[in-house]
Amino acid sequence: MKKSLIVIFLVIFTLLLSGCWSKRELSDLAIVSALGIDKVNDGYSISVQIINAGEMSENKSSGSQSPVTTYHATGQSVFEAIRKLTASSPRRAYFTHMQLVVFGEEFASEGIAEALDFLARDQAIRSDFNFVVAYNSTAKDILNVLTPIEKLPAKKILNSALASQDAWGSTRFVDTEDLISELGDDDKSTVLSAIELVGDKELGKRPDNVERIETSAVLHFTGLGVFKKDKLIGYLTESESIYYNFLMNNIKSTIINTSCPNEGSITTEIGRSKTTIQGEFEQGIPKINVKIDVEQNVAEVKCAIDLSKEKTLKMIDKKTANFIKENIEKTINTIKDNYQVDILNFGEVLHKEDHKAWDTIKDDWSTMFPELEVNVDVNVKTTGTATLVNSIEKE
Structure with missing residues (x-):
């Protein structure tokens, strides 16, 4: 009798569990x-x-x-x-x-x-x-x-x-x-x-x-x-947004256009970018140092240059580095001058660097941020020139 009651109880319990009381039909x-x-x-x-x-x-x-x-x-x-x-x-x-x-x-x-x-x-x-x-x-x-x-x-x-x-x-x-x-x-x-x-x-x-x-x-x-x-x-702007993402270490790939030594232009593809931001205090005054390491490939050449020469690649590296540095500095100045908000998280960097020094300035950070000294250093290395050694124009 007890076994029969147990079986009946299990059957009823199983039936109760087989449905979902809160289910929602797709229809x-x-x-x-x-x-x-x-x-x-x-x-x-x-x-x-x-x-x-x-x-x-x-x-x-x-x-x-x-x-x-x-x-x-x-x-x-x-x-x-x-x-x-x-x-x-x-x-x-x-x-x-x-x-x-x-x-x-x-x-x-x-x-x-x-x-x-x-x-x-x-x-x-x-x-x-x-x-x-x-x-x-x-x-x-x-x-x-x-x-x-x-x-x-x-x-x-x-x-x-x-x-x-x-x-x-x-x-x-x-x-x-x-x-x-x-x-x-x-x-x-x-x-x-x-x-x-x-x-x-x-x-x-x-x-x-x-x-x-x-x-x-x-x-x-x-x-x-x-x-x-x-x-x-x-x-x-679209351009400022790209260089903002450079600063935030969010760039996976992008395109850079720079001028050739005489005339024409060179287009390179950024394949890797790594940004390191460090903060420091000098006599209680905050400062930010930005270092960006970039690897690029030559994607398009519209001038007569010899890509087989090391000095040509160094020239391209320098032009790209200067171009990125200039645009990053413009973007930082736009953020500081026009918006005066720390969307770059520089305050967080300074806090991690020296929390005691940060505590002395954090209440005034909104007024100090527009005057913050920011040093930008960009290093670029060209790792590929595709299948052509020279430009079509030079050939």
């Missing part, structure tokens, strides 16, 4: 690929880019619908606006697969802290998505643009950001943990990749935007947005 969910946040009056306007799964499938796509649909809602908080989406979206928004968050320019200028708090706190949202800021635009307009080749606009934006970061050096991938860490201290600031809508935003919404050889509207990364604490205060 009941609207999968969000991107979230946009804008400022409106005293509240928030949010835009969510929902994946149309049927159109994303190459085998089942009818071609009659857009691969994504964007829904919009407003609220006094981001959380309220997201809940109000249920009034217009046929399914409840599901954020687990979200790849991108776009901050509208006006919203970012007033502060992103409250929205970041929600994104970090909500357990239904993962932290491995990328943040970008809309240059001279709203997040809504950015997410409304349909993109060619890559059906999912959010994925296109993410792929462009990562490709540019790896091959050009003008963007920077920032996820939730990075952003919270960088804005978690009152003295800290940060940068986010800035994306621009080029062309007609109304035509960019139409399906034929992806059917033309030349699209009416495209999304283009245009540099880095500079944040003072949690507020957007301006932008670095």
